[in-house]
Amino acid sequence: xxxLSKNATLLPVANTDFLxxxxxxxxxxxxxxxxxxxxxYKTAFGFQSLAYSGPETGMKDKVSYVLRQNKLTFVLxxxxxxxxxxxxxxxxxxxxxxxxALMVDDASDAWEQTTSRxxxxxxxxxxxxxxxxxxxxSGIHTYGETVHLFIERKNYKGIxxxxxxxxxxxxxxxxxxxxxxxxxxxxxGWNQMNPWVKFYEEVMGFKxxxxxxxxxISTEYSALMSKVMSNGNGFVKFxxxxxxxxxxxxxxxxxxxxxxxxxxxxxxxATNNIIETVTDLQSRGVDFLKIPASxxxxxxxxxxxxDEDLAPLSELGILIDKDEEGYLLQIFSKPLQDRPTLxxxxxxxxxxxxxxxxxxxxxxxxxxREQELRGNL
Ligand code: FE2
Numbered sequence: 001x002x003x004l005s006k007n008a009t010l011l012p013v014a015n016t017d018f019l020x021x022x023x024x025x026x027x028x029x030x031x032x033x034x035x036x037x038x039x040x041y042k043t044a045f046g047f048q049s050l051a052y053s054g055p056e057t058g059m060k061d062k063v064s065y066v067l068r069q070n071k072l073t074f075v076l077x078x079x080x081x082x083x084x085x086x087x088x089x090x091x092x093x094x095x096x097x098x099x100x101a102l103m104v105d106d107a108s109d110a111w112e113q114t115t116s117r118x119x120x121x122x123x124x125x126x127x128x129x130x131x132x133x134x135x136x137x138s139g140i141h142t143y144g145e146t147v148h149l150f151i152e153r154k155n156y157k158g159i160x161x162x163x164x165x166x167x168x169x170x171x172x173x174x175x176x177x178x179x180x181x182x183x184x185x186x187x188x189g190w191n192q193m194n195p196w197v198k199f200y201e202e203v204m205g206f207k208x209x210x211x212x213x214x215x216x217i218s219t220e221y222s223a224l225m226s227k228v229m230s231n232g233n234g235f236v237k238f239x240x241x242x243x244x245x246x247x248x249x250x251x252x253x254x255x256x257x258x259x260x261x262x263x264x265x266x267x268x269x270a271t272n273n274i275i276e277t278v279t280d281l282q283s284r285g286v287d288f289l290k291i292p293a294s295x296x297x298x299x300x301x302x303x304x305x306x307d308e309d310l311a312p313l314s315e316l317g318i319l320i321d322k323d324e325e326g327y328l329l330q331i332f333s334k335p336l337q338d339r340p341t342l343x344x345x346x347x348x349x350x351x352x353x354x355x356x357x358x359x360x361x362x363x364x365x366x367x368x369r370e371q372e373l374r375g376n377l
Contacts, residue, residue: 017232018113019205021102024181024236025151026066026073027267028099030089031337034078037095038065039171041074044284045344046176051160052167055080062086065167066160071180072269073160075099089145094339097264099139099149100184102236107152111138119203122147132158140203143188143196143240144262148204176284177277182268182347183228183237183355187255189262193225193242200229200238207232210354214244217360221368221377222250228355239355241265251367254376258339266332268345274329275308277346278316287334289366291317302358303327307350321358326351332363340374 031037041047047067054063061084064077077098079087089098104110108125115121122139129135133156139149151161159166188196200206206229214223223244230237243252255265271277282288296314300306303322308329313320318331329348336342356363371377 017205019104019110019231021104021231021233021236023071023103024184025101025103025149025153026075026099027097027181027184028064028075028077028101029095030086030093030098031076031078031095032090034063034065034076037076037078038067041067041076042169042171042173044286045069045178045281046174046284047072047074047178048172048175049167049169051164053164057163057165059163064164066164069175069178072178092260093145093263094259094341095337096259096342097146097184097267099147100142100238100264101137101149101151104150104152105154107136107138107150110150110152111140113205114140114203117203119199123149128162130158130162132156132162135161142199143186143192144259146186146263173284176280177271177273178346179270179272182270182345182349183239184267185226185239185241185265187241187252187259187262187265189256190243192262193227193240196240197227197229200240205232206230206236206238209237210239212357212360214246216357217364218244218246219361219364219368221248222246222253222364224250224252224364248368248377249371251364251371254371254374255341257376259341264342266343266345268330268347271346271348274318274331274346274348275312275316278318278331279312281346282316288317289332289334289363289370291319291362291366295319295362319356319359319362321352321354321356323352323354325353328352328354328356330356330359332366334370340371340376 047069050068051066053059061081067074111125119140122141125138135156136152139147208227209230210228212226217224223246224241225244226241228239243250303320327350331346333344
């Protein structure tokens with residue numbers, strides 16, 4: 001039997017990625033009122049109207065609005081009836097992320113590969129067609145009630161997917177420089193981080209690229225542990241947090257309480273100019289965590305020379321960290337809904353591939369001040 005093909009040196013069998021991902025396809029939120037949420041994401045974050053599905057397109061029990069900004073696609077979905085999975089999800093969790101949809105070349109193979117390795121099926125491969133071609137989607141469950149969908153759209157030319165029509169709006173606020181999903185973080189329960197790390201390794205072929213224990217991530221009051229999982233090409237990164245014991249309730253516990261279980265804690269969104277983007281977002285009404293002036297007194301001693309002036313960074317509350325490969329600038333929004341659950345991170349990478357470990361203490365102290373105000377510390 002011939003073992004080595006002509007391409008063997010280029011594609012060694014042992015390193016073959018059994019789940020090749022082309023990136024994040026979209027993030028879908030289940031919300032209480034999709035029409036109003038869509039307006040919020042357009043107004044506050046500069047998303048553009050893209051597509052719509054609802055009763056007018058044959059969808060009798062739900063409505064979805066699709067928004068886009070550069071390579072970021074958000075879908076906001078709400079239930080039209082009480083007896084409905086979406087309504088139950090919103091009642092239990094509040095507004096939150098239901099689907100982290102991943103772009104693949106072969107959604108049937110992605111489903112076969114993951115379910116044969118122990119992934120629990122959410123949806124067998126399904127072909128959706130219209131005049132613009134076909135999409136194939138499949139899906140598996142991950143932590144909590146969150147689902148990874150695999151989306152194959154190489155034979156589809158339409159605006160989004162079969163079942164959607166173009167959404168034309170007279171209201172088109174300018175974009176805010178948000179580019180793509182950098183990473184999505186999941187909060188899981190006590191002692192659940194390692195089982196979920198194992199899930200991403202075994203079922204999805206991801207690697208654990210970074211780990212933080214409670215010594216890295218603790219303040220006087222609370223702690224957490226985190227492991228960052230990345231797919232083979234690094235396009236998809238999922239850090240997983242679990243609470244760790246501290247004197248008071250940790251931010252992850254507060255999340256788990258209010259979300260009623262495990263779920264997506266934050267979506268980190270990349271920009272090429274964080275000062276411009278955050279200045280713009282703040283003027284549109286996005287609230288960010290405040291960082292004390294003392295943070296900026298010695299930050300440059302820690303991170304060295306940076307291209308940006310410190311004054312606007314400190315005014316906006318943008319955090320700075322570095323690793324061996326460069327530095328990064330990041331900021332965290334306050335929760336995006338009334339429950340203290342999902343929030344966004346805005347991140348600009350200048351070489352650094354890490355996640356801001358040097359900022360954890362300042363960040364968590366800022367989060368604790370907010371928790372304290374809510375009476376949940
Ligand atoms: Fe993050």
